[in-house]
Amino acid sequence: MNSEMRCQDVRSRLSGYHDSALPPPLAGSIRLHLDKCPDCAGELAAISRVAGLVSGSMLDARPGFEERFARKLTARRAAGESWAARARLAKRLSAYAAAFLLAALVGLGPAVVRDVRDYVAPSSDAQILYLALIENGSGDQEDSH
Amino acid sequence: MSRDRENTPPRPPEPTASGPTDEYLLWVAEARTESAAGDRAFTRLVELYRSRVVSLVAAHLGDADQAEDVAQEVFLKARAALPSVREEARFESWLLRIAYRTAIDHTRGFWWRRRVSLERLAESARETALAGAAVAGAGNDPESTLLRSERSSQVRKALREVPEAFRAPVVLRDIAGLSYEEIGRILNCPLGTVESRIHRGRQALRRKLEKLLP
C-alpha cells in the first residue's frame, strides 16, 4: 500500500489527527507527511491554536453555585409534592408515558415541548421522559404556567 | 459581555483515560438515590462538572452570565431524571448531553425562557466591580488576566457566529472534552461526520479569530 498522502487528503484529517481520533495506520501516514511538508505542519499548528483558544475559554461558575443550586432544588421540592413520591409514581405510570406525552404536547404548549425535547431525542427512555414532564409541570417557580 | 472567571478551583477526582474512578462511581451511585445523601452526592457532582457545564452553555449562548442560570437549569433537570438512569459509568456524557440540548434550546429563540432578573444584574455588576478591584490590587499580572478574559469573550463571540452544526461538536470536543464516539452519540451522527464537522467548525473559527485575534 502506498503510504504517501497528498496534501489535500492530509489537511482534511488534521482535526482528527490533532484529537488522536484516527486509526493508527492513517495517523502514521499523516505523521510521515507532516515531517516532510511544512505547509501541512503549519496547518496543523493553526488547527491546534484554534482548539487551544476554545478550550482556553473555559469559565468557572460564580462562587456559591452549589449553594444556589441546593436552594433551587429545595424550593422545587417544597413547591411540588414529595419528590420521592413523584418518582415512584413515575415508575408506576411509565407505561403510560407515551400517551401522557401526546396529551401534554397537545394540551400544555411549547414550554413543555421544550423540556420534553431534551429527553425524547437522546434517550427515548419513557421514565426519564415522564420525570422530565412532571418536573416541568410542578415546582418550577420561574415559569408561569 | 461579562467578565470571566478564570481561576478554576481544585477538582474532585474525575474519570480518567483509564475509566471512571471508584470514588466517582460511588458518588454517581449515591446521587441516584432519592435521599438527602443522594442530594449531597449530587452536589459533589455539580461541583465537579459546573465549570464544564457553564462553559459549554456559555459557548453556545455567547453570554457568561446567562449561562449561569441555564447551567442551574441543567443540573436541576439532571437531578430529577438521574434516579431513573442506568449506566452510571456514562453519567458524564449523559449530563453533558442535557447541557448541550438545554443550551441549544436557549439559542433557538425560546425567548420567554430568557429572564434576566434585576437582582442578577445588580449582583453581576457588584462582582465585576469587585473583580476589577481585585485585579487592580493584586500584583499577579493583572494585564494578562484582562487579556485572557478579553480573548475568551472574543472566542465565545466567534463561536456564536459559527453555525450550530459545526459549533456543537467543537464545543463538545474542546470544552466538554468528550471523545468522538460520545459526540457521535449525542449528535446522533457517525464518527466521520463528527470528524469533518469538528474540522469545518475549527476552520470557520480560525477565519473569524484571525480577524479578532491576529
Ligand SMILES: [Zn+2]
Ligand atoms: Zn502537505
